[in-house]
Amino acid sequence: MVLRSCWKSRHKNTSGSSPCWIRPGLAALFWLCVTQLVCGGGAVGETTNVVQKDAEFDVTYNDTVTSENQTIYAFNHTISRNKGVRVTVDVLSQNLKSPILFVVRQQQAVLSFQVPLILRGLYQRKYPYNHVGRTLCQPPTRAISETQHFFIDVSTLSSQGTNYQLRVSRVESFTLQTDKKFSFTASPSQPQYFKYVFPDGVDTVIVKVNSAMNFPCSVMSIQDIQCPVYDLDNNVAFIGMYQTMTKKGAITVQRKDFPSNSFYVVVVVKTEDEACGGPLRFYPLRPDELIDAGNRSKVVDVVVSPAINSEVYVMGMLFCLGIFLSFYLLTLMVAYVMNLKSFTASYRLNSVILNLTQSRPSERSLDSVGRSRQESLSSVEEDDYDTLDDINSDKNIVRTKKFLCVSDLARKDKRVLSKKYQIYFWNIATIAVFYALPVVQLVITYQTVVNVTGNQDICYYNFLCAHPLGALSAFNNILSNLGYVMLGLLFLLIVLKRDIVHNRAMVRNELNALECGIPKHFGLFYAMGTALMMEGLLSACYHVCPNYTNFQFDTSFMYMIAGLCMLKLYQKRHPDINASAYTAYACLAAVIFFSVLGVVFGKDNTVFWIVFSVIHILATLLLSTQLYYMGRWRLGRFTQRQTMVYIVYTDCIRQCSGPMYIDRMVLLVMGNIVNWSLAAYGLIERPNDFASYLLAIAICNLLLYFAFYIIMKLRSGEKIKCLPLVCILFTAVVWGFALYFFFQGLSTWQKTPAESREHNRDCILLSFFDDHDIWHFLSSIAMFGSFLVLLTMDDDLDTVQRDKIYVF
Template sequence: MVLRSCWKSRHKNSSGPAPCWTRPRLAALLWLCVTQFVCGSGAEGETNNVIQKDAEFDVTYNDTVTSENQTIYAFNHTVSRNKTEGVRVFVDVLSQGFESPILFVVRQKQAVVSFQVPLILRGLYQRKYPYSHVGRTLCQPPTRAASETQYFFVDVSTLSSLGTNYQLRVSRVESFTLQTDKKFSFTASPSQPQYFKYVFPDGVDTVIVKVNSEMTFPCSVMSIQDIQCPVYDLDNNVAFIGMYQTMTKKGAITVQRKDFPSNSFYVVVVVKTEDEACGGPLRFYPLRPDELIDAGNRSKFIDVIVTPAINSEVYVMGMLFCLGIFLSFYLLTLLMTCLENKRMKKREVFQIAADMSPAETGNPATSKTQASPYEYGSFADNGSTLSSEAITDSATSTDNNYGYVEQSLDSVGRSRQESLSSVEEDDYDTLDDITSDKNIVRTKKFLCVSDLSRKDKRILSKKYQIYFWNIATIAVFYALPVVQLVITYQTVVNVTGNQDICFYNFLCAHPLGALSAFNNILSNLGYVLLGLLFLLIVLKRDIVHNRALVRNDLNALECGIPKHFGLYYAMGTALMMEGLLSACYHVCPNYTNFQFDTSFMYMIAGLCMLKLYQKRHPDINASAYTAYACLAGVIFFSVLGVVFGKGNTVFWIIFSVIHILSTMLLSTQLYYMGRWRLDAGILRRIVYVIYTDCIRQCSGPMYIDRMVLLVMGNIVNWSLAAYGLIERPNDFASYLLAIAICNLLLYFAFYIIMKLRSGERIQCLALVCILFTAVVWGFALYFFFQGLSTWQKTPAESREHNRDCILLSFFDDHDIWHFLSSIAMFGSFLVLLTMDDDLDTVQRDKILAF
């Protein structure tokens, strides 16, 4: 009964000849009749008229809709399996009434799309933006037939009793399918999003979808979605499925065929209603919750291009290139080691021949220095004391000042070591101050290494080995949670599709498996391999030195800088951990895990400074516990600076005060060689020293060289503190690292200058390492400051700095920074290891401490 009356009503209100009622049209009529039956026909005495019109593409329909009538536009088009055409619906509402909007419902095969006009889109703080011009693209259901005619209907209705004028136009999108390596341009806005289809060509498994625009704002969103209905193409639902990222001028997403079973996908571009997500200005807050804000003109002209990504051959070439670079250092080191061993064997043969020739000629003077162990034993049995001077004269009697003293008893070696590691009683008077001899020794105007290497070598070796074991323990406890966290980050990115979580260089981010940017991870291999190589070099030197000590080699016992390898082992371990943690950071670089990449940089800088100071001051160098506690404080301030330092005046004042006070305390420690104490009377003693030395006597500093270093160091650090307080740089982690590097370079330059001033020389190997390292550091810093991405800005702003790969189509500028910086750090470690090799045959009481 209801269907019969509905049929009669529909036939009565239809104009023109009776239509040919096909099955789709009957279904549509049935849908309307059921709707009227369920929803009623409006108020009593009112009739809701349903008008159906046969509509055509590219024709503009100007109509009026009220609550008393409902209009249906029927469209049909032919869909081909081999050709995809988009269909786009444009609607303009000519009236300004927002109380009762017009509802448009598009019914098509396997999908229903509905929207109201004016379209109300919400922004931050639920602010409302109305749009009277709406354009939507209809999704294309797949068809199995070679050619098929599909129908869709556009229903127009409203609850407003007043007539509302509107315009409706449905058009075909001829260029709906994107072509490989062919740029396509279009315009989008918040109410008129755009999306297009891309089909993987044969032989291409991975592509990069690049979206560019000359306009920074308005902010937009780029999304990759599977071929399905509906397509989420509005600001409030674009993040529901697929992969997406915000963009201003640049956007890029790498898409793999394996993620899309249909071998095709949609590229969706949506313009956001507000710009806050892209770092734009925050608009005013509405006075009333229901207030509508004029959005203005937010159209954006955009270019999109799809290019094939690299193939597996490029991956293999990139990995072989990376391994080849760093394994070549192993081969070079092996070659140099073989040459050095060959040279040492020739030297030993020459030494033996030089020692045997006087004996063959019967020279009694020289034969006396070739005494057997039994002769030395007889001296000991008779109670004779073998002085260090006699042993030294005996050892230096050869032409090249290099020889071995063969002892069967350890007592002779111990007496020699004790005589050099303590001060003779003749050097002191009979006063009680002999019990505090270290205070007296360290106040000498010119100190030698022997004055500051008086402690037992075994105790010092254990003290410095703690550096290695502590950093190994820190590495284990630090790395395990980091690995777990970055795996979680990568999983979240893969599951949610949110490309704004990680700050990659999206134009050169090559995925492998679950990793989004494998090339950025691979390039950190150099830190690990070169750190391991440095540990092997240090181990070789340690073994050679221990063998020399076993055979009581005079040069190992009494000459050169005291050999303590604990800090070297710690430096090599820190370099390896820097590579591991940098790789973890680049799994998903962002604001919350920046410290993974910087923590061991601070440790490397601190350990290098400690090693430089330890060379000439082995007895008074900081313990491992104190050093790591200070480095932990630096990392703590690094985290606070990134979290709270941006624009926070109070934080910068506190940090600057702590920075300056720390510099002053360290200066005092270096100037007085640790012979001062921090207590309540420190200020009184400072004032007294200033009064007696500077005002009353006008005398200059006692240790001029140290004073010059410390004055320059304070000037540099105070300047850096003032710069931070005034400029307040956004990248606090890099600022803190710059402070550490500046102090390290300043002390290294002071060490080299003082070494040359003291009449010492730099051997060829160390000089080559210095020059090579300086050049590599220069190139490395150039690539570092290219700044391909930065988490100090929004993800969209970070992508503005993205650039294409520059090396083998696989590595970008930051990867080259990883290569060069790892080589430069390795070279810097070699400089510290070899720069004092010229002193291996010089007595320690002739080596100045500075």
């Protein structure tokens, strides 16, 4: 009954050029009745004058609307695949108590909006817009063109007359052309969208949106050809793929995701700039207060270009495999040459020994030396990692010698030490399994969320060079981590070969293996190779969806690699007193713990930076004391404090002329200067990227210790053979290039996603890899080279008695 009364009222007062029941406006009147009732229109039977007009394109209509005077504009037009229709409305009256409702009814869609258009920002702040422009949805058509009717109904609940202007125009350039830049202007109340159709032979395109203006913040969206089109700030994230942008935006679109072989490129300007890192606006004093948004127009350029084809994917993968397989081939060649030289040298040595044996009997054969050495080895497990056989010599007496030799600090049972250092490998293997499994599960979830929601702000890719493959959004960033895994495995094979050769020499009781050279312990090397492989796996996981919450995946094993390298350097000359695996990994766990705290709480947190700086300085002092006194000083009971006082007295007070261990003192002073400077820098500057800051501390200490080791090795009269020298020079050059590409900064999760995209760049290698991929290539090669330096650096000492090799 209510609907019937409403219909009679409308029909009775309809006027126009012809009766409404013989025109398409019949359906319009029915819809208007329903709208009026649902929206709380006048009482049943209330007299309302509904006027229907035949309207034309590109004509501005100046009219007045009240609650008793409503207008229907009827348009008859030809729908074309390459053209669109845009409706522009201006409300001329100010301080409206009731807005004007505009309802656009098409054959397959309905679009409604009110003017003033109220858009909400952060904290529900309200921004009114009196000028509104909307593009009408263009549903897919079978024919090239079709003739259709659409109607614009204008109504209000205000009893006072409200003036408005209405204009409908055709969008001539509605379809974007491949590789052609198209410019337009958008604002919060005047969003823009355009159509793109995949050309034949193109399955993937990249949509690039650029603007010379940082702000206002905007959103780019890719939506399927369907109605309605979500083109307002409050609904643009409902469907499709979308991302915020300031100056740059890019989305890779695949034909398989759009059944109609076409899509809309939607650009919406946001009402506020907080999402793009802009300043926060003031909070309104009253909840219903309206805020003047000002001029938020933005000029935007759009270019749609074909993405790479399958041939480029294949070339990229073959290039990646080829680079790292070449290292396997090079290793085989070097091993062959070295084995040939070793065989020749061994033949000559055996000839000399045979001649000497025939000329005079040997006083002590190699077999007897080997047997005596093996008989002296104890099978008892050590209770403390710093235990020496005090029956033969007190460790304090040995370690206080001004010039220590490796034989003084290589007195423990070799079998015990081998088991101790093998724990490094087994522990890191266990850590890797338990660390990697949840990481893989988490990043798969991240990628799934990105694919399902279409939110491109979740992951911080270099969108200008992000090539998808299957469910992965940036396959190239994942593939480039292959070098860490392959070179880590190659290093493990090299270490295994050396381990086997050394064990065979021990079984043969060779004098060089038993009494000469740096003691061969391979557990830390195995741990380093495993850490390098895990760095590749976790870096690949991180690049599945790089963001603020999972950056520690990419850095955790970097800390471990730096720590293991320093431990290996120290172990070379101090095999008896190196830290146990449990102590070392506990310290590395503390570092990772602080890394997470710094990322989550460190930004502009004064208390955190003070606490961290104090802990950093105290840890540096304690480690310096431990290294200087070579483990003889400990915090503990009263008797041990007496020992500490005695050591300080003998080494500092009685030695008035200077420190007893000059070389160690120089290293530790330089180390303290560097670490105190880094602590002061962190406390003053408070860098946003705390994880990288912490990694810089570890790398600086490693480089300082490595430089000290090289200098002291040369000072001690030792030589660096050709192979490690080539490795040192090659690695230094590669590290230099690697750091150059690392600091290009193609994205950064310390900023908003939109600000991060400002740093995005195009691919620079094979149209497939970007600067960060090259960093992956070069850094994996540089790490592998660094490991080889550590492995081969003391090969010149393999024939030198350990009591002639200095400790430093």
